[in-house]
Amino acid sequence: EAQVTQNPRYLITVTGKKLTVTCSQNMNHEYMSWYRQDPGLGLRQIYYSMNVEVTDKGDVPEGYKVSRKEKRNFPLILESPSPNQTSLYFCASSLVGDQPQHFGDGTRLSIL
């Protein structure tokens, strides 16, 4: 089954404790992206990747890191999480940039 898998689905943690949210897709997609969703703001892009070893900042990259060492994986790293990063996060992928994106089920992060 074609899918984008995010882990964990839920996480409660404390300020400053490094965390990683994993994202994996099994569709051989080149384009991958991370979004955060906050009430009334829709989705905002954090980082995206056009292909392996190619990443670029989205609209709200501060406080986040990503890597794209393999085509299927695109982890999101919060080196020193803060409460304003409490949000619902989505990973998405597409075959190429202008094609519809497939979304994971989301990761709800709470930073205390």
Next chain:
Amino acid sequence: AQSVTQLDSQVPVFEEAPVELRCNYSSSVSVYLFWYVQYPNQGLQLLLKYLSGSTLVKGINGFEAEFNKSQTSFHLRKPSVHISDTAEYFCAVSTMDSNYQLIWGAGTKLIIKP
């Protein structure tokens, strides 16, 4: 820079009535347009897309949208809604110039009244 405006944060409508969810965008270049749906506690699912060609686009679950270049709009319509259409709907736009980065509207919650 591109932007997307969804004019209504919530749209209440009776079951079996028609509905229109409005989306306007701003861009100086050619755009690709999308509508996604998010059911409660789920991820986003593509409803329909406009990449080129016919301006009337049909999607899943009986939804359709019309691309109007002169009015820079891409409104979503359904002739008769069902309780199962209760969800949040997002309009998004991308362009080749912006590396296909999706710019999202704030979303419209469709509330179906029995």
